[in-house]
Amino acid sequence: MDGDKIQFVPGASRILIVEDDPQIAEMLCDSLNESGMQAVVARDGVTMDARMRATTFDLVILDVMLPGESGLSICRRLRVTTHVPILMLTAADGEIDRIVGLEIGADDYVTKPFNLRELIARIRGLLRRSSMTPSKDQRQRQLRFDGWRVDPIRRQLHDPSNARVATTTHEFELLLAFCRNPGRVLTREELLGVTHAGLAGPIERSIDVHISRLRQKIEVDARDPVLVKTVRMGGYMFTAVVEEV
Amino acid sequence: MLRRVIPTTIRGQITVIIIAALLIVIVAGRALERWSKSDLRAPDIESISESLAMIAGQLRYASPAERELILAYSRRAGWNVALEPIAISQRFTGSSNLENPLGRLVDWLFPPDDVRPPVGGWRTFLNGERVVAWEVDDHTLVVLSGFPNAILTSSSLSQGSYYIVAVIVLIAFFFVFAIRAITEPIQRIAEAANDSDIANSSHIFEERGSIEIIALSRALNGMRSRIRVMVESRTRMLRGIGHDLRTPLTRLRLRAERMEEGAERDGLLSDIVRIDTLLAESLHYLRDEYAVEPFERTDLASILQTVCDEFSDVGFDVRYSGPDRIIATCKPLAIMRAITNLCDNGVKFGTSVEVRLTRSEAGYDIIVSDDGPGIDPLLQTRVFEPFFKIDDARQKENVGFGLGLSIVADIVHSHRGTIELSQNRPKGLKIAIFLPVSRLSAER
Numbered sequence: 001m002d003g004d005k006i007q008f009v010p011g012a013s014r015i016l017i018v019e020d021d022p023q024i025a026e027m028l029c030d031s032l033n034e035s036g037m038q039a040v041v042a043r044d045g046v047t048m049d050a051r052m053r054a055t056t057f058d059l060v061i062l063d064v065m066l067p068g069e070s071g072l073s074i075c076r077r078l079r080v081t082t083h084v085p086i087l088m089l090t091a092a093d094g095e096i097d098r099i100v101g102l103e104i105g106a107d108d109y110v111t112k113p114f115n116l117r118e119l120i121a122r123i124r125g126l127l128r129r130s131s132m133t134p135s136k137d138q139r140q141r142q143l144r145f146d147g148w149r150v151d152p153i154r155r156q157l158h159d160p161s162n163a164r165v166a167t168t169t170h171e172f173e174l175l176l177a178f179c180r181n182p183g184r185v186l187t188r189e190e191l192l193g194v195t196h197a198g199l200a201g202p203i204e205r206s207i208d209v210h211i212s213r214l215r216q217k218i219e220v221d222a223r224d225p226v227l228v229k230t231v232r233m234g235g236y237m238f239t240a241v242v243e244e245v
Numbered sequence: 246m247l248r249r250v251i252p253t254t255i256r257g258q259i260t261v262i263i264i265a266a267l268l269i270v271i272v273a274g275r276a277l278e279r280w281s282k283s284d285l286r287a288p289d290i291e292s293i294s295e296s297l298a299m300i301a302g303q304l305r306y307a308s309p310a311e312r313e314l315i316l317a318y319s320r321r322a323g324w325n326v327a328l329e330p331i332a333i334s335q336r337f338t339g340s341s342n343l344e345n346p347l348g349r350l351v352d353w354l355f356p357p358d359d360v361r362p363p364v365g366g367w368r369t370f371l372n373g374e375r376v377v378a379w380e381v382d383d384h385t386l387v388v389l390s391g392f393p394n395a396i397l398t399s400s401s402l403s404q405g406s407y408y409i410v411a412v413i414v415l416i417a418f419f420f421v422f423a424i425r426a427i428t429e430p431i432q433r434i435a436e437a438a439n440d441s442d443i444a445n446s447s448h449i450f451e452e453r454g455s456i457e458i459i460a461l462s463r464a465l466n467g468m469r470s471r472i473r474v475m476v477e478s479r480t481r482m483l484r485g486i487g488h489d490l491r492t493p494l495t496r497l498r499l500r501a502e503r504m505e506e507g508a509e510r511d512g513l514l515s516d517i518v519r520i521d522t523l524l525a526e527s528l529h530y531l532r533d534e535y536a537v538e539p540f541e542r543t544d545l546a547s548i549l550q551t552v553c554d555e556f557s558d559v560g561f562d563v564r565y566s567g568p569d570r571i572i573a574t575c576k577p578l579a580i581m582r583a584i585t586n587l588c589d590n591g592v593k594f595g596t597s598v599e600v601r602l603t604r605s606e607a608g609y610d611i612i613v614s615d616d617g618p619g620i621d622p623l624l625q626t627r628v629f630e631p632f633f634k635i636d637d638a639r640q641k642e643n644v645g646f647g648l649g650l651s652i653v654a655d656i657v658h659s660h661r662g663t664i665e666l667s668q669n670r671p672k673g674l675k676i677a678i679f680l681p682v683s684r685l686s687a688e689r
Contacts, residue, residue: 091491113495
């Protein structure tokens with residue numbers, strides 16, 4: 001994969017892997033290529049810049065621990081100049097690192113040692129999302145509805161009295177989907193696509209189960225939902241007025 | 246201005262207090278003495294005795310009719326006097342059982358001035374009542390009765406004033422001094438030590454007060470930062486090891502995942518997952534990010550509900566029972582981690598777990614109970630120690646470092662809460678966590 005002239009297959013997603021460990025980079029590169037993407041490796045920030053000048057990429061996989069310029073600094077720099085989706089790879093896990101990564105502009109975050117299938121699923125999710133949603137900026141902005149506050153980066157939800165309300169990953173993804181599509185009917189299939197960006201667990205709950213849990217948390221009376229309405233024959237509709245903060 | 250006058254050492258402060266107290270005693274004692282003698286005109290036994298001697302002198306040369314007149318005038322002036330035959334002095338006693346011991350002590354401490362004592366001495370009692378008597382002539386005594394048993398001598402009035410002032414002034418001064426210079430700062434230090442978190446910001450002991458207290462605070466701050474440096478360097482080292490292990494582990498994992506499907510691949514992968522779990526567990530423990538997490542108003546019920554749902558979504562029987570909404574001030578991520586660890590243990594050893602939340606006047610009770618084998622009561626305190634593992638064949642499949650429960654205990658303690666293990670009926674383990682409400686809101 002060395003050399004600056006790379007022949008790209010038209011139509012395949014172009015992925016740039018910025019990773020200093022040559023074996024990890026190579027295996028990752030091969031795996032992505034096998035799953036129908038086109039991956040290129042850069043071992044540090046300088047090589048990455050050269051690669052990015054030569055080609056436009058659909059997604060960058062960025063290791064946090066790099067020789068020379070750190071992954072976080074590269075991420076911040078990239079965010080200023082491009083809108084390319086960035087997936088961070090890191091050896092550190094923990095809420096704070098995740099938030100720092102996402103705050104400086106990464107779109108997703110995978111902890112080493114990662115599960116290859118999960119990584120590919122996330123890459124696909126990112127590619128799909130970036131073609132759907134207009135701008136990254138908007139996706140990171142806080143949302144407000146009916147006194148509630150949704151923070152997509154910290155993945156936090158605050159009720160009208162400003163108390164934090166915990167949600168499962170699925171509930172939060174559903175809520176985000178609702179907030180970004182207020183007043184629109186979302187079908188169960190659409191909602192399923194949102195909650196299953198990663199891997200499905202051994203038990204697949206129906207969308208209705210997640211919706212009823214979400215209602216229990218945000219509705220005044222879960223038996224008489226006002227915010228998340230069931231639409232006959234269709235799916236669900238979010239009735240609240242959503243504003244970006 | 247006042248600060249500059251007050252010495253900065255406790256020794257100096259005590260000296261100043263004693264000098265100030267002495268000055269006040271001299272001035273105020275003198276004033277009180279003057280006041281009690283001249284303005285209050287408190288009667289003392291010497292002046293009474295002197296007056297009675299005067300009456301006796303007048304009676305001596307008076308005719309019986311005049312005597313009656315003198316006595317009548319005296320009685321009208323409030324003097325309860327009577328003429329008695331001299332033989333009555335045989336019945337005088339030196340003490341009375343009606344007299345209280347305090348009066349006796351005062352008389353003993355302050356003997357009357359060096360003047361001529363009355364008949365029977367200064368302390369004379371007739372039929373248990375204190376009297377003063379003077380000879381009128383060879384057959385007759387004039388006896389004054391009807392004043393309080395504990396009549397004060399004139400020296401008790403003058404010296405007593407000094408004593409009273411001295412006692413009050415010293416008690417008051419030392420009381421204020423002890424509170425301001427010793428008790429308060431020590432209490433402050435004790436509180437700071439209680440609240441202290443090794444990982445927290447630098448100076449927690451306020452360096453304020455007398456020099457001794459400042460020195461104590463400084464020493465404690467120094468000790469604390471040394472401990473912190475030590476803990477930090479050790480943590481950094483362990484985290485470095487953890488990080489460095491992750492790169493080869495990632496390589497290993499990628500290699501294994503790219504192998505052909507089969508038993509060998511599965512075995513490799515499950516070993517890798519196990520190593521990864523151990524690494525994650527110890528890094529979690531070392532990171533200790535729950536110590537620095539800020540307190541926040543949180544729907545506690547939603548946290549427990551969410552943890553239970555996450556478990557039941559992957560196929561475990563973990564149920565929540567309790568109210569839908571309970572707002573509490575706590576560290577939300579920490580609580581989530583604690584309950585997750587407990588449920589994790591629960592499903593490891595049992596088949597079903599119940600998480601219960603109740604609100605009481607004093608705080609919040611969270612009870613996590615499972616139907617597993619439970620823990621031997623003898624080991625129940627030890628399971629909170631880091632790296633403690635119950636040596637049991639059952640655990641082989643779910644090997645961990647034994648940090649789960651000690652993380653939980655740390656989190657509960659950071660909320661000033663308590664955690665208790667007990668036997669669940671009919672079987673299993675019951676973990677009761679109590680988070681006090683006052684403490685939680687005080688943190689904000």
